[in-house]
Amino acid sequence: MDNFFALFAMAVPIVAIVGGISVAIVRIVTQARLEELARRERIAAIERGADPSKLPPLPTTSVGGYASENYPQGNGRLRRAHGLLIGGLITVAAGIGLAILVGTMEPDKKAWVVGLLPILVGAALLISSRILWPQPK
Incomplete structure (x- = not known):
């Protein structure tokens, strides 16, 4: 029974660290994918003849947790x-x-x-x- 508690005590920080790193990786990949989709959509609109000056600007990315527009x-x-x-x-x-x-x-x-x-x-x-x-x- 003591071994179980020792194993559990060691598993909690390991799971927390792996989970935190996984969340960061998923966020970066998702953000990159959204930027790519926005660029593709903009290129497709320009190819269809839309005026680039009338298109909305590309979304800004956050750097270090702070939005760039702030x-x-x-x-x-x-x-x-x-x-x-x-x-x-x-x-x-x-x-x-x-x-x-x-x-x-x-x-x-x-x-x-x-x-x-x-x-x-x-x-x-x-x-x-x-x-x-x-x-x-």
């Missing part, structure tokens, strides 16, 4: 700053949660200090985001 062309600083901001907020929240968790488990000791490392890393990410944020002209 970030104008050449605005990589804003995109990077948003990523750092989100990462910083998540890391600070995880550090606070870790400090509270460890602090409640060992109230006599100063074990809550463990949460300071993620809090400081998150603060550094937030500062980096502020530095990279595009300034209005």
